[in-house]
Amino acid sequence: MEAITTPQFSALTTGSKSIGRSENIAMVALNFNRRGRKDCVITISRKPNIQSRSFHLGLPHSCNHSQAPLLESGDCYTSFDEDWLLKNKAQEVASCLNGRSIFLVGMMGSGKTTVGRILSEALGYCFVDSDRYVEQAMGTSVTQIFELRGESFFRDHESEALQKLSFAPRKVVATGGGAVVRPVNWKYMRQGITVFLDVPLDALARRIAAVGTDSRPLLHFESGDAYTKAFVGLFTLTKKRSEAYANADATVSLLHLATNLRLEDVSDITPTVIAIEVLAQIEKFLRGNNGKSLRIYPY
Template structure:
């Protein structure tokens, strides 16, 4: 059984995935890292620049196919992995978890670290927050229905409400991992 993490860019898939994998004693793998190693580039942004998004998506699908045959892994996928139906065939061989983070929080996180490593934000105009928020909104519109295919949805807004927080800014990756375990524990 594998656990796949999906969510928009900046949602914390890799960080939460690593914590979750340790908590349930699974190995961890980031599908973007597999693609980077396969192609011989250091970042997905570099790959996008050299080969384009379609090439990346093809490599991403091949990585997910390969990972679908292994067991006891937590796999962090890129945020766009959900857009290909074929990828759901592979992700469906395990448990998929959607990390649902409010767009404002995602834009804030991305703006704080910069947009240069986010290939889908390169051509956007405006300050970092505006660029991120505008593009994230458009991506979310395109991907929302696909994210709903996940086995579980971990909503940061729900975690904040449960803990009595006024917003999601103080929700830690460990809190997110705990919520994920609560939601999928009966399946594992």
């Protein structure tokens, strides 16, 4: 018999739209062999049907002994929810970040603002939306800036905003979708960690169509239904930006995440689960085989 403690997760790709709801139960099964912890199986069960799915998490940390109750079997089960996972992962990654800011990049509608707010709260960081930052500085909306002064004028002020934000530690910055097109912006964003939220075009178009394209100056065409306008516009923009997005330090692919979670639609992935995956990918980037940071930052 062995005594064990609740583990600290070192790698994570898990989640479900049902985790954290009162009618659901999330269980962790920690399997052990003679050398200590082997893996972690997460089972999501929903009452009253008790249908479940399981996901595997790598847990390389060794099993620690404590005064916890002894187990007669080799498995330990503990319940948790999305918030618990997020808090745990944030605590792990914070020690690696050392105050470095996080810059989220991706197409409009990819969830940068929503996920960014969740990340900032979990890490104890400040959240900044670069578009709102420019709007406050200019005293008008992005849409009006595009209409009255043009895209180039907006991009100039966007670059100024990113330059200022690059000097500020402990921030999560949701950048505009086109911020990646100017090489100088990468110089600023690389003062922190850049993460690309990769969302399929169909999902992006559905999200934008649901709220309309009026506030999206690059998608505001004269004719066509909202979904068609959004999809065609996004397709064109993606061809121009895809190589630039690939420059990000880390990428979170919602399509891959949905596949791993056995979800049919990426829209079923909650923002909290995406935030957890962002932290996991950041940690993966920052840590080499020896556990040290891959590059040096000024903070």
